[in-house]
Amino acid sequence: MTIFGWRIPLAASLAVWFLAWEAVGQAKLSMIVPPVSAVVVAGMELMPTQKFLSAAWITLTAFGTGLGLAIVVGIALGVLMARVPRVGDILGLWVNIFVSAPISALVPMLMAIVGIGQATVVVTVFLFAVFVIILDTEVGVRQASPSLLEMARSFGASRRQLYAKVLILAALPEILAGVRLGVIRGVKGVVIGQLLISIIGIGEMFELYSRNFLMEEFWALVILVFLFAFAVSESVAWLERRIEYYAGAR
Amino acid sequence: MDGKIIVDVKGVSKTYEGGVEALQDVHLAVPPGRLTTFLGPSGCGKTTLLKIIAGLIEPTAGDVLVKGRRISGPGPERAFVFQDFALLPWANVLRNVAFGLELRGMPVPERHAVARTYIAEVGLAGFEESYPSQLSGGMRQRVGLARALAVDADILLMDEPFSSVDEQTRRKFQEDLLALLGHQRKTVIFVTHSIEEAVYLSDRIVLLSRRPGKVSRVIESNIDRSGSPDDIRRDRNYLDAVDEIWRTLKAYLP
Amino acid sequence: MLVFGAWEIAGRIPISLAFPTFGETVAALLALIADGSLIKAYASTLQPLLIGIAVSAVVGVAAGVGMGLSRSLEWLALPIFIILQAAPLAAIIPLITYIYGIGLTAKSLAVILLATPVVVMNAYKGIRNTDPSLIAMGRSFLGTRTQQILKIMIPHARGLIFAGLRLGLAMGFVGVVVAELLITPTGIGDLITYHGSVANYAEMYASIVSIVALAAVTIGALERVERRLFRATGAAA
Numbered sequence: 001m002t003i004f005g006w007r008i009p010l011a012a013s014l015a016v017w018f019l020a021w022e023a024v025g026q027a028k029l030s031m032i033v034p035p036v037s038a039v040v041v042a043g044m045e046l047m048p049t050q051k052f053l054s055a056a057w058i059t060l061t062a063f064g065t066g067l068g069l070a071i072v073v074g075i076a077l078g079v080l081m082a083r084v085p086r087v088g089d090i091l092g093l094w095v096n097i098f099v100s101a102p103i104s105a106l107v108p109m110l111m112a113i114v115g116i117g118q119a120t121v122v123v124t125v126f127l128f129a130v131f132v133i134i135l136d137t138e139v140g141v142r143q144a145s146p147s148l149l150e151m152a153r154s155f156g157a158s159r160r161q162l163y164a165k166v167l168i169l170a171a172l173p174e175i176l177a178g179v180r181l182g183v184i185r186g187v188k189g190v191v192i193g194q195l196l197i198s199i200i201g202i203g204e205m206f207e208l209y210s211r212n213f214l215m216e217e218f219w220a221l222v223i224l225v226f227l228f229a230f231a232v233s234e235s236v237a238w239l240e241r242r243i244e245y246y247a248g249a250r
Numbered sequence: 251m252d253g254k255i256i257v258d259v260k261g262v263s264k265t266y267e268g269g270v271e272a273l274q275d276v277h278l279a280v281p282p283g284r285l286t287t288f289l290g291p292s293g294c295g296k297t298t299l300l301k302i303i304a305g306l307i308e309p310t311a312g313d314v315l316v317k318g319r320r321i322s323g324p325g326p327e328r329a330f331v332f333q334d335f336a337l338l339p340w341a342n343v344l345r346n347v348a349f350g351l352e353l354r355g356m357p358v359p360e361r362h363a364v365a366r367t368y369i370a371e372v373g374l375a376g377f378e379e380s381y382p383s384q385l386s387g388g389m390r391q392r393v394g395l396a397r398a399l400a401v402d403a404d405i406l407l408m409d410e411p412f413s414s415v416d417e418q419t420r421r422k423f424q425e426d427l428l429a430l431l432g433h434q435r436k437t438v439i440f441v442t443h444s445i446e447e448a449v450y451l452s453d454r455i456v457l458l459s460r461r462p463g464k465v466s467r468v469i470e471s472n473i474d475r476s477g478s479p480d481d482i483r484r485d486r487n488y489l490d491a492v493d494e495i496w497r498t499l500k501a502y503l504p
Numbered sequence: 505m506l507v508f509g510a511w512e513i514a515g516r517i518p519i520s521l522a523f524p525t526f527g528e529t530v531a532a533l534l535a536l537i538a539d540g541s542l543i544k545a546y547a548s549t550l551q552p553l554l555i556g557i558a559v560s561a562v563v564g565v566a567a568g569v570g571m572g573l574s575r576s577l578e579w580l581a582l583p584i585f586i587i588l589q590a591a592p593l594a595a596i597i598p599l600i601t602y603i604y605g606i607g608l609t610a611k612s613l614a615v616i617l618l619a620t621p622v623v624v625m626n627a628y629k630g631i632r633n634t635d636p637s638l639i640a641m642g643r644s645f646l647g648t649r650t651q652q653i654l655k656i657m658i659p660h661a662r663g664l665i666f667a668g669l670r671l672g673l674a675m676g677f678v679g680v681v682v683a684e685l686l687i688t689p690t691g692i693g694d695l696i697t698y699h700g701s702v703a704n705y706a707e708m709y710a711s712i713v714s715i716v717a718l719a720a721v722t723i724g725a726l727e728r729v730e731r732r733l734f735r736a737t738g739a740a741a
């Protein structure tokens with residue numbers, strides 16, 4: 001937007017929202033909206049506490065492990081489905097079902113099988129993230145231009161080289177798009193998983209704060225979690241932009 | 251108003267935001283009822299000039315007069331044929347051709363009747379119900395042409411209409427366009443970067459220099475157009491004009 | 505088929521006490537339908553889902569179209585929705601349930617909360633990314649601003665808006681399930697929790713399968729409708 005010929009950056013509007021929030025909070029219009037300044041103070045106090053640090057650590061490990069597994073398994077299965085038609089036929093339907101199904105409904109089942117603890121959260125993150133990675137990888141590999149493959153073969157590429165030097169790289173833009181969506185879903189997965197289990201990590205703190213109406217701490221935690229989600233998805237988006245130069249020219 | 255000038259470009263300059271100077275002090279008079287081509291190297295500002303005449307872009311300086319009146323935007327006496335066709339992908343050929351009339355609020359039966367006439371005129375009869383995605387590039391451009399003809403403007407502005415069409419289609423299209431204009435009495439301004447196309451289609455060729463674009467020469471050729479297309483392409487005057495333009499344009503090459 | 509077979513075998517081994525066979529699960533599903541509990545649960549689950557989606561559709565499409573048309577609205581709202589789209593909004597569901605109780609309102613709000621961002625963003629992108637050449641075409645044929653919006657921008661955005669509603673519905677399923685699993689002792693979420701807590705694993709699995717299948721079938725059908733409506737004319741996003 002421009003005002004008096006000056007371009008105002010997009011993100012600056014967030015400041016407007018925070019000001020509005022502060023005003024609503026100061027006016028004490030609603031019990032659930034404390035002033036944003038109080039929220040920031042609460043956040044500053046919250047961050048160095050042992051409770052927050054250990055909750056953050058548990059959450060990050062669950063997120064990292066589940067997402068790492070999802071990326072490895074997702075890319076492998078995606079490539080397999082694109083290259084081996086029988087595998088694609090059998091799994092395609094299921095991937096399509098689960099990519100848009102409410103995975104959160106599976107959490108109680110996981111709790112029954114895997115137990116009520118960290119492992120269930122890891123599996124939840126994995127299930128949230130893996131299907132979209134499979135799907136996008138498969139699309140990317142399928143779209144890899146046949147003439148690129150013929151070129152590699154004509155220069156005598158081995159199977160290994162074909163996969164490592166041509167197929168994966170040709171599909172990289174789609175794979176990264178899938179990973180970015182997977183990361184976003186993974187963050188949702190870790191939060192939902194912990195909320196439903198409700199005895200570990202950030203999820204437990206959300207429960208605790210909303211049950212006791214500790215709104216300043218609650219919103220501080222929300223902002224921290226949202227910032228984290230935004231930061232990780234933006235870093236994958238940054239990677240995507242770095243390879244954009246060839247994504248358009250395939 | 252001088253009866254022999256329909257479009258008068260007076261001292262037009264255009265500098266884009268960001269400082270690209272596309273046109274510098276362009277003066278040009280276009281006579282009515284003829285086909286004038288703009289020819290020049292890529293990026294010299296041909297599209298910019300044509301869109302300024304269409305009223306789609308504001309010049310930074312200077313004026314454009316159409317039939318003696320200063321323009322301030324698009325008008326009903328001018329119709330544009332777009333390089334990338336600009337067809338509505340969700341509308342069939344009939345609705346696309348009638349779209350200019352639809353925007354003017356003409357009732358459905360009338361505008362469809364007009365559209366059918368021009369669809370037949372450009373050789374697309376039978377494709378009224380097809381969607382753009384089902385047509386070839388050449389057919390899509392015929393839809394764009396029919397749409398421009400349907401609003402019955404005096405002036406047709408065509409921006410490289412054949413550039414994304416294969417050579418055979420292109421030649422056929424050029425012949426059809428000449429035949430069509432033979433009985434339509436329109437003023438046409440036609441942008442191209444093909445020397446042969448410019449000389450084949452028109453006897454008035456405006457050469458633009460490299461950026462910032464200026465009118466460097468106006469070449470009038472006297473080609474006998476009474477013969478067959480192949481006769482025209484073997485005509486002495488045709489070959490001379492192609493040669494002369496090539497010599498002029500070579501001077502601009504880096 | 506192969507997958508169901510593998511499930512049956514895994515259930516017989518058994519890999520876990522809490523892992524019924526495929527056959528048992530199907531039997532439990534039929535029993536749940538027969539005694540009416542499944543139908544009762546869905547009555548209480550689908551109502552907030554539909555209300556929530558309807559609200560998200562109206563509000564979200566209006567907001568997205570507005571952002572696509574007005575630069576100042578875009579400036580104001582775009583950063584918020586970019587963040588909300590990536591954010592785990594489910595974190596706010598506990599708060600909603602503590603404030604609005606366990607009834608229809610809380611569940612509908614959970615659906616709205618999760619579904620709206622993607623509806624807004626899709627409508628916004630559809631309007632904002634209208635082919636500039638089509639806009640120039642409309643102007644050159646003397647179209648007014650209203651005609652530009654109604655005859656060029658909105659038709660261009662239709663495909664993306666529909667896709668946004670489909671994705672919103674998928675998020676809405678998540679929202680209503682999470683809300684029900686968290687607190688609310690009603691609906692399909694309650695059926696899952698209850699049978700889990702009394703170790704009726706076959707019934708629990710049957711309930712889970714039913715909601716996953718319902719979501720998959722609905723969204724798959726919408727996807728097919730979408731392809732039929734928008735892909736045939738090349739207008740798909």
Ligand SMILES: Nc1ncnc2c1ncn2[C@@H]1O[C@H](COP(=O)(O)OP(=O)(O)OP(=O)(O)O)[C@@H](O)[C@H]1O
Pocket residue numbers: 266267268270271272290291292293294295296297298299443461
């Ligand atoms: N919207 C714009 N903003 C900034 N610069 C522009 C814009 N449109 C065109 N230009 C620049 O102005 C110059 C003239 O562009 P124009 O499209 O008129 O050239 P052209 O002669 O039609 O070229 P071509 O033969 O490739 O179609 C080019 O250098 C181009 O990069």
Ligand SMILES: [Mg+2]
Pocket residue numbers: 296297298410
């Ligand atoms: Mg051009």
